[in-house]
Amino acid sequence: MSLLRLRLSGGLAVALACLSPACDQTPGAQNPGDVQRSGGPGTGATASDFTARDIEGKTIRLSTYLGKQVILLNFWQTWCEPCVAEFPHLRRMYEANKDRGFIIFGVAMDGPETVANVPAFAKRNQLNFPVLLDEDSHIAAIYNPKKSAPLSVLIDRSGKIAVIREGYNPGDEDYLAQEVEKVLAEGAPASQ
Amino acid sequence: MAKKAAAGAVAIVAFALAPSVAHAVDLPSVGGAPVKLDITETSVFAQRFLPREGEKEEDQGYFAWLNRLNLVFGWKKLTLGMRLDSSIYALRPQDRIDTPSLRQALLVDGSTRYRDAIYPAKLWLTYKAEGVEVTAGDSYVQFGRGLVLSMRKVDELGVDTTLFGGKVTVQKDPFGVTLIAGLANPARVDEPTGRALFPSQTVPSVAGNAPIPPQPLFGSDRIIGAQIQAGRGLPVIASTHAVRLQKCAPYAYDTQGDIVGAPSFDPFGVLVTMPMTDFGTCEEPSRSTWLDDVPKLGPVAASRETINAGQSIEIPSLWGHGSIYLEGAVQKRSADSSTDVHTLGNALYASVVTSVEPVTNTLEVKSYRNFFPLAGSVNVSRAAAFSNVAYSIPPTAEPIISDTMFGFFNACVTGARDRFDYRFTPTFLAYGTFGYFVTKAEVPGGNCDHFGRSTADDKLNTTNYVTDASVGIEWRFDDDRSIVFANVSGRHDVKANDEPYYRELAAQYSITKYIAGPYAIELAGRHRYRVQEDENIRGLTPRAEPWWQGEHQNALKVAPKWVISQGFEYTTFIGLPTYYFNASVLYRFTSESNIRLYAGQNRGGLRCVSGICRVFPAFSGARVELTLRF
Numbered sequence: 001m002s003l004l005r006l007r008l009s010g011g012l013a014v015a016l017a018c019l020s021p022a023c024d025q026t027p028g029a030q031n032p033g034d035v036q037r038s039g040g041p042g043t044g045a046t047a048s049d050f051t052a053r054d055i056e057g058k059t060i061r062l063s064t065y066l067g068k069q070v071i072l073l074n075f076w077q078t079w080c081e082p083c084v085a086e087f088p089h090l091r092r093m094y095e096a097n098k099d100r101g102f103i104i105f106g107v108a109m110d111g112p113e114t115v116a117n118v119p120a121f122a123k124r125n126q127l128n129f130p131v132l133l134d135e136d137s138h139i140a141a142i143y144n145p146k147k148s149a150p151l152s153v154l155i156d157r158s159g160k161i162a163v164i165r166e167g168y169n170p171g172d173e174d175y176l177a178q179e180v181e182k183v184l185a186e187g188a189p190a191s192q
Numbered sequence: 193m194a195k196k197a198a199a200g201a202v203a204i205v206a207f208a209l210a211p212s213v214a215h216a217v218d219l220p221s222v223g224g225a226p227v228k229l230d231i232t233e234t235s236v237f238a239q240r241f242l243p244r245e246g247e248k249e250e251d252q253g254y255f256a257w258l259n260r261l262n263l264v265f266g267w268k269k270l271t272l273g274m275r276l277d278s279s280i281y282a283l284r285p286q287d288r289i290d291t292p293s294l295r296q297a298l299l300v301d302g303s304t305r306y307r308d309a310i311y312p313a314k315l316w317l318t319y320k321a322e323g324v325e326v327t328a329g330d331s332y333v334q335f336g337r338g339l340v341l342s343m344r345k346v347d348e349l350g351v352d353t354t355l356f357g358g359k360v361t362v363q364k365d366p367f368g369v370t371l372i373a374g375l376a377n378p379a380r381v382d383e384p385t386g387r388a389l390f391p392s393q394t395v396p397s398v399a400g401n402a403p404i405p406p407q408p409l410f411g412s413d414r415i416i417g418a419q420i421q422a423g424r425g426l427p428v429i430a431s432t433h434a435v436r437l438q439k440c441a442p443y444a445y446d447t448q449g450d451i452v453g454a455p456s457f458d459p460f461g462v463l464v465t466m467p468m469t470d471f472g473t474c475e476e477p478s479r480s481t482w483l484d485d486v487p488k489l490g491p492v493a494a495s496r497e498t499i500n501a502g503q504s505i506e507i508p509s510l511w512g513h514g515s516i517y518l519e520g521a522v523q524k525r526s527a528d529s530s531t532d533v534h535t536l537g538n539a540l541y542a543s544v545v546t547s548v549e550p551v552t553n554t555l556e557v558k559s560y561r562n563f564f565p566l567a568g569s570v571n572v573s574r575a576a577a578f579s580n581v582a583y584s585i586p587p588t589a590e591p592i593i594s595d596t597m598f599g600f601f602n603a604c605v606t607g608a609r610d611r612f613d614y615r616f617t618p619t620f621l622a623y624g625t626f627g628y629f630v631t632k633a634e635v636p637g638g639n640c641d642h643f644g645r646s647t648a649d650d651k652l653n654t655t656n657y658v659t660d661a662s663v664g665i666e667w668r669f670d671d672d673r674s675i676v677f678a679n680v681s682g683r684h685d686v687k688a689n690d691e692p693y694y695r696e697l698a699a700q701y702s703i704t705k706y707i708a709g710p711y712a713i714e715l716a717g718r719h720r721y722r723v724q725e726d727e728n729i730r731g732l733t734p735r736a737e738p739w740w741q742g743e744h745q746n747a748l749k750v751a752p753k754w755v756i757s758q759g760f761e762y763t764t765f766i767g768l769p770t771y772y773f774n775a776s777v778l779y780r781f782t783s784e785s786n787i788r789l790y791a792g793q794n795r796g797g798l799r800c801v802s803g804i805c806r807v808f809p810a811f812s813g814a815r816v817e818l819t820l821r822f
Contacts, residue, residue, distance in 0.1 A: 045228045045229070045230055045266075046226060046228045046266065048228075048266055048271060049320060050320075051325075051363060053424070053508075055508065055515070056508055056509045057424070057425065057426070057427070057429060057506070057508030057509060058425055059363070059365055059424055059425055079592045079593075081675075081677050081702055084666065084675070084677075085668075085672075085675045085704065088668065088672040089672065111334075111338065111342065111344055111346070111585065112334060112336075112337040112338025112339075112342050112585055112586075112587055113338070113585060113587050113588055113592065113803060114592055115337065116337070116517065116543035116545070116554060116556055116587065116589075117554055117611075119508075119514070119515045119545045119547075120545045120547060120552040120553070120554040120611070120613070123545075123547040123552045124547075124552045124613045124615060124621060126618075135334050135338075135344075136332045136333055136334040136342075136344055137332045137344050137345055138331075138332060140345075141273070141332060142264070142271070145232050145262045145264075145275075146232060146234060146347070146819065147345060147347050163783060164783065164784040164821060165783045165784065166783065166784050166786075166819075166821075169704075169712060169749050169751060169755075170670075170673040170674065170704060170706040170712045170749075171673065171706065171710065171712070171751050172751065172752070175752060175783070
């Protein structure tokens, strides 16, 4: 754990963290690394199932959606400012695509010390997609062992991981939107 | 060793930058089902420069390569995971400093530090089926809001504690049951200090000093617990949870206090054989011999057995306009001695969230009485970097990076914090926070009984009244591509005898401005004015002087590949260098993998996350951080 990353953690500090690997990027030409995991539909690793509670108290099981919808897991914490900066773009993306078989799950990695803030945080950031609680890091252990925030995992309709995108900088939303559009357009039928 | 490290570094970097990086894919099928492999690889190479003013010789000047390799295999309903950690050091202080007067101290210090090692830090096998999850090996686990049990990862502090044993969760809404049993398994290598939690190496005889045999630094902490939930998916969720922590010896000792047999190490310093028992022993005299060696930094550290039990009730949705959480917990510690009469503790915690556009409000209330975190049995006299190993983290109701809760602030405290947000427009939000706490355990010597009555001899001097407040804004513009976060805050901590204990004023900001095309800039910083009792004292003057400290960073971001940053830190704390300069370059070669080069200086000092604190040594040097995901 780097001293700099430590200094960058928490509150404002996470804004500085945009200088760290956990949040950087911007728009421009196509990123050759964007589709690191997928040479086409169904060529990435199979996404693992998990069960978690959302902030409304409902139990969500990923396998209910795997193989049926395009899923974006977006990992964040309430003190992560780059995560806050990304939310408006995720809201729009969800609103624009939810009727096309696209769902976003926000995954709050807050531990016991800040999990109380998650419901209000979701409200004030006007999150219009489900928010899951991962207080004990069991989802992060599967998809985000480094606990980067934000980190997005895009899962295609065949239940395979298409893209993992770490960090957020202004303009990254364009890349993510392109990736989501590509996976939605591929429209592979459910195979599981 | 330097050649070995350099060769490894070159190999890793070359591998990372190779054009045809391996992909995460499903491996060939076994039994008709694909085998999935996920790899996350993190490597840090760091060369520390020579010490500056106020820095210790033994903390600086060395090279370190730390590597973490996460492997996760998935097949059908099984997941097999492993994290392989390794550390290699060169130019260690004991290897390069020949000063006779320092020799013995360096060898003693080095016997628990800068250890070349490769070891499986985490290992687990999980079976998941509809409503059932069974894990053998390492697992993170938390009951309630962490009052009773919280074994998890806090990256910012290098904390990564799991339960090594078994965990079974059966979930059938509205009911759920979790059973756990195993040994605590904290991270064994502390990157900022190079300190390791392995048994110490033998310190040879130097200048007439007697040799020091290997000593264990971490005990065999055994945890069993259960949680029963009812109401999942319903409007009200109740959870009952209980945990027992039992502290045992990591090895068997004879009646003379010597370890029976002797641990042996391979050339990398990895423990090859452990005497007598692989998982320690609770037999006497081994247990007493070990626990007598563990410094008694707090009541839980001093106790052989601690039981935490709690009950929570949650209403996750108040008709879509909020939520309520309430948890009560009790703690029973075994008495450390006949004079240890205050072995009971209890805690109440509640949070209430309300939201009606355009307002959200979060109120947290806590009242803890002689209620301590479940501290691990670490020989902190030789491994102070691990003094924050704990298996429960009661909520603090403080800002996450608050480093102003001193002593055992949270063990005996009553107070509340409220945050009120008002969204003026879709792109502009303002908020204010206010907190007020009374603590009887912040000043050394202070504590209370389970009724909250101070047990200190000098009650006025050990009771603190703490007030803090902040106001801030969030403002977006440029079609949500630019954003400003800013706030100012103040904290006033005064003792019951009216003596000021701690005061602070702070301002922090983060401004991200999108320019055009792939370009954006970011300015971020935090600046604090602080004064604390008995700190920053000049000469023989008995009066603490205030000091300034802060940091600022500028960054240019060129998407999608580059972030170039430059920053500085400063402090006017007496005896420390005033200025610290640094710069870094981040290159992202895929959307998920990157390399970061950093050179410069960082302040040392106390840093906290979520009420867990530790002292970091100052950093002065260069480092490369490599993150690969396959």
